[in-house]
Amino acid sequence: MDSDSDFEPHIDESDDESWELESETSDSDEITDTESDITNTSSSSAYSTNDTADKTSPKRARSPLDGDDGPPRSLPPFRPGRVQGFQLPDEIRTRTEKSRYLSVVEFFQMFFTLDVVGRLCEYTNESAHTTGISKPEMYKGWFDVEPEEFYRFLALLMYMGILPAPSVERFYSAKSLYNGLWARAFMEKKRFQQLLSFLKVSNREREDPKNKLAKVTFLLEFIQRRCQNLFQPGRNLAIDERMVRNKGRYSFRQYIRDKPTKWGMKLWVIADPETGYTYNFDVYLGKDTGMQGDGGLAYNVVMKLVKRLAGKGYRIFFDNFYTTVKLLKDLFMIGIGACGTILSNRRGFPTELKNVKEFEKGSKRGDYRWSRDEEVLTVQWRDNKTISVMSTFHEANSTVKVTRRTKVDNKFERIEVKQPIAIKDYNKYMGGVDRSDQLINKYHGLRKTNKFWKTLFLHMIDISRVNSYILFNDWRSKNKDVLELRRPNRYTQLDFTEELIRDLAKIALYAQVPVASMHIYHVCHSIIPVVSAKRRNCKLCYDKYQQEKKTNVKCDGCGVHLCFVKKRNCLLAYHTR
Template identity: 35%
Template sequence: MHPRRGGRRSTTKLPPKKAPPPAAPARDSSARAGPLEARSGRDRWRNIDEEDTEPVQPRFRPQRDVGPQLNRTAHYTPLELFQLFFTTTVIDTLVKNTNTYGAKKCQGQREGWVPVTAADMYSYISLVLYMGIVPLKTLKEFWRGSTLFSLPFPASVMPCRRFLAISRSLHMNDPAKEAANDQKKGTLGFDKLFKIRPLYDQILEACHSHFHPHQHISIDERMVASKARFGFKQYSRNKPTKWGFKLYVLADSRCGYTLNFFVYVGKDGEPTGKGISYDAVMRLLNIPFLGRGYKLYVDNFYTSPTLFLDLLTRKIWACGTIRSNVTGFPKAKTNNMPEKTPRGTIRWIRKGALLFVKWFDCREVTMCTTMHKAYSNEMVSRKVKNKDGQWIVNHMPIPGCVKDYNKHMGGVDLSDALIGYYNVLHKTQRWYKTLFYHFVDIATVNAFILHKEMCKMQNRPVGTQKSFREELILSLAQIVAAARSCVVCKRKSPIYCSTCHKTLCLTTLRNCYSKWHRSNNICV
């Protein structure tokens, strides 16, 4: 009978309960991908004696012939190559907007604005390039006639007052349009780079049009020094230039040609939600006529499994250093680097198309790649001390991804070095003028690279960048001299009347200056 509620319990003994099974040991977080992946051993770091599958290598299919997009049998002068970037349209834009701003600035002043001509702008750029080769502390020192500062070239091209007047009024956009843009501050329609927009767009188009990259390309940051006050000034701890403009740059790894770039102004456009570095790479690669099969190299700021897999869908393979805290990086600890790791130690994990590699040199180097296998029997030499304290050469294994990264990552650094040799940057409190000078640097270096590539294709000797710039400066000055012919005798003359805006001779043999003014009833 059933026991009554509140009564005594039945004394019938039940069979003893089975003890619960022991708790399973904690599994590595990298094994969460599933039982098949766990059984295949992908949740542990592998050694170099374990064979990796080499990924399918890209078939390089550029949409144009790589190299200069020019007549490959023609001989181009430095001036003709420079004018591919600073075209007559660019010069006319600079002249028009500089005159507009200069006239507005000089209203009500005793000395009115003397209009700038195309010849004046060529003269100005010639001297800007000259000052990069012969640097002095201040601009006025280039026109000093003392024994220590006897430089006849600047005075033969343009008077000091004229050069400084153009520098103060230099403008790349219409001042009236700039004022309208300023009214949009705080709205989505406001363009932070509006002051440089016309020249910015024209230089970018020229960079795309006149050169097609080889298979290896790289992306990196570039800092342009500036002490001006502007809202998008950046600080870069790891760059020689700490404060200034930050540019994201795509360059050809073989020659350093600047293919594409943009000035970072903060959050711009509609973000994808995948990070600033992801958006920067996709924006730089969005250039016409690129093609497929490219090999891209980036540093750990840009590298992520998401980016590399998305690049594969666009037929672009990638390789770069990677941070271990990036989403998608393997969390496996099994067979990881030991505490005291000998140099040359390699560990790797493959996850589909992605290969993650750790290599110990002086420190641990961590890589991610979609184009390499873990180890291809390649070696590298290092000088080390033996037990007796003597330096000896030691050969140790190196992953192919590290070797290729060291070889091809320096495209932007090469471009920066070529710019840095003869940098034309002047001190200025106007941020848009700083970028104007940098655009001159980009145009000159890209023109020089085109010159080098054309010389190699035509088996002609390649000169130095300095000799290229010297010839360019003289050619620009000759344009100025050709444009400055006397209105009376038609001979070349450096004398320019700011009152009647005419070029006139004033020498011991010819006095066209007085003759012109007398014939026009102008008192001098």
């Protein structure tokens, strides 16, 4: 097998050497010069097979009756350099080290490693001691967080994703309907609120003021590298945008009307269509971030995401937002095939295919026509409406049979029509990012916050959880003889997440339901009522009922004014809620 260095990205037109073309046909493909069910093209105004009719036009739309010689050069053979699927981390070399990957938590900790969590603990502790002065109530009773507790914190965030409740208070409520939830088995409510409040993902002193993502860059870059290093995708990949919900105020907040999540941050994502694995991503920071460049925003986004894939024969699928002739040709020059839908008004679209209305009048469902500009093939297919696809690795007349329902004599009947392979492959592989989004959003741990970087932190947990689920399943399929890796045949994402939460929080499978404790975290002092010189609002009455009830009694331990009368003992209720 040739090494990646053998591939030359800048092609000399005079070079007689060519890459080997791999066949796109399958048993169901039909590549033929005569199609009996295609309409008589000589009478159609959309395209003509009569050579004499084309003397006044430099190019014409090609029909299925025309042969396709293919591009002058083909893509390099697919040589990724690694076996498809899970890749052991670089530091794992011996058989003993390999055998230790037997539990779900070990796969999650490949993303949130002990070193990374240690740094997050360091930044969070520093944040608590630095900003605690401005949050005295929250800072009271603070003690430094250690990695073991931080993993429990991550587990609790995931638990709140699989079992959502309206608020954090409901998870800890002792009232009916909510009593018996397991949040207090992870940590007390006040401690969870402290960690969420003082959470920090960066070193404040080293933050670059020009970097909009400075508060979370360290974690984003680490998860990006891990996503790419731990998994070898198949030949086909999809690129699309992903919306992460957050309605806070920041300069790069986006609104996309057609997305299920309309407000939030936009991430450019490249994902594996077979598994939904998030292979690479990049956060969109707005038009003023230098991503426009000479080729435009979409061009630069794609080139940045596929940087590690050059020269290895990958095939990328994307929609009409990204598709341009320049992008497809430049990807081809670096050894990457591309396929995407395109609108007829896009620059570079073949002139001979722009008369879409004429084509629809002179054709029936299943008819297609095409045009080739060296390596770029444009196929136009008539379905319910006309669809145009550009590709650098398909043949024009490669087709498959598909079933469609159509109305004949006021009755719906199923008919078979021909579909170009380029469109079949696009429909099959373009949904990679959508599949990844479905896996992530099913049990996402996002919480309402006006700080965008906290939302990104929570999204990194979700990406790590879903990717580790995919890696674990792949590892199980390759080690079926290992007893510790055996799971039910239908081992779902929910099963994996529940097992991961238990392992991180060290909760037994059949542990007893936790009960509300009278001695909760923030009672770290004696509850002694003392008379104050000033009357102030009872804190519990005001916070809980928005009532201004004055009292001159306060707790000697914490200094909080609370009612202490026969009918209303807020002093006790406040310290035992």
